[in-house]
Amino acid sequence: MVSSSKRHNKPARISRIEKLSVLPVFFNLQGKQVLIIGGSNGAYWKSELLAAAGANLQVIAPADHIAEDFRQYLEVADKNHVMWEDRNWESEDLKGKSLAVADLEELQEIERFKQAAKQHACPSNLIDKPEYCDFQFGSIVSRGPCVVGISTSGVAPVLGQSIRLRIQALLPQWLEQWGELAQRIRPQVMRRFVSGVDRRRFWQKFSEKAWDSAPSQSTIHGIYGQLKEEGQGEQENQNNLLYFRKKTRSEVSEGASVVEVSQLGADYLTLRDLRLLQSASRIVSAPDVPEAVLRLARREALHQTLENDQRVKAGDEKGCVLVRMKSDSLQQNSVG
Structure with a gap:
């Protein structure tokens, strides 16, 4: 017979993971309906992010509350899977939505939004107000289907961006x-x-x-x-081999307020290059700069493509970074 003392003297189970401040999850938003309330630049960035994840967006904001860059984005609504409605939002707008994101300032309106989200069982996010959020957007490193999400639980977003910068430098584009x-x-x-x-x-x-x-x-x-399996034809393999023919890629090297793109590849970027791109509030790029390079910039940065005969003028705002090919004829008088 086993004594009760022996039965209860089992070794303590070691936890396989320490306590988490938040649970990192990844939403599959392909074809899902998502609501954006507000027309600020913050709402603009969230719209781009959610559209990139495949969501169908409904943006609700009065025309006189839409930021200029956001307005230009909304003008190509069909391309971006975005529908904009020039009006104030209502509680019923959250019905049937997979997610809802709002940029609101008045406490009464915030509380009304949260109540509507709860009523319709819709996870919600208030831009720059983590205390009201069911979920938060972290910093992102994307390599095709490989996506890295970084969160500081809303405490230090800039720290999250710094972590993203270092991971970005470590993960090769390929x-x-x-x-x-x-x-x-x-x-x-x-x-x-x-x-x-x-x-x-x-x-x-x-x-x-x-x-x-x-x-x-x-x-x-x-x-x-x-x-290759027994009896399998060669056609499937040939189709897959054709699909993965090498793609030409171009990437970068740096300067003070200029990032010059060489033919060496983004994997040769220095941390200084990345810091420059990551600290930019606006990216001005030559038309022949590869999209893969521009994706390394700060996610919230506004992007502008120069025409071949355009130049960056003196007096451009602080935080503007010019990105160009090394052989490019574009001249920088003063950027930032």
């Missing part, structure tokens, strides 16, 4: 190609390797290659050869 490749071959991996142990071994080797370089044609060919 991870996006490996992420796309993983997404494309996943069904074949599931069919080819029945055992979970075998699948894990395959993905471990796959992930090790991802840190060396962009996936070459020979590497991709070898991966598809490994996944």
Whole structure:
């Protein structure tokens, strides 16, 4: 017979994770209805972010409350999956929405918004008011299907941006190609390797290659050869190989208020380059600057593309950064 003292003297279970201040989750917003209330630049940035995640946006704000840059964005509503309504919001606007984001100042209106969100079981966010938020937007590092979210629980957003800056410098741009490749071959991996142990071994080797370089044609060919099943035709493999032909990429090197884009690639960016891009309030870029470079800038920065014969004029606001190709003829008189 086992004594009661022995039964209760089990070793304490070690927790597998320490206490979290927030739970990091990732919403799938493809095709979902999301509400934006307000026309500020903050609401503009949240609209861009949510549209990039595939959401269908309903923006509600009176015309005289819309920031100029936001207005220009709303003019291409069909392209951005955005519908703008020139009016004040109502409680029923939150009905059926997956998320709601508002930029409100008056306490009474904030409380009315929160009550409506609760009534319609809609997770809500008040811009720059973390104490009223069901969820918050963190800093983001994106490499295709690989997305890193960083939160400081609303306490220190600038610290979150600083962390993002360092992660951005560590993660090579080519991870996006490996992420796309993983997404494309996943069904074949599931069919080819029945055992979970075998699948894990395959993905471990796959992930090790991802840190060396962009996936070459020979590497991709070898991966598809490994996944080829008995009786499988060559057409599927050939289609996948064609899909992953190398893409030409151009990226950057730096200056004081100028980022000059070389042909070496974004993976050769210095931390100083990234700090310059991350601290910008406005990015002015030459038309031939690759989009991959501009994505490294501060997320909230406003973007302007110069025409070939345009120049950045003296007296432009502080925080403006010119991004151009090294061979570009654009001259900077004074930026910021």
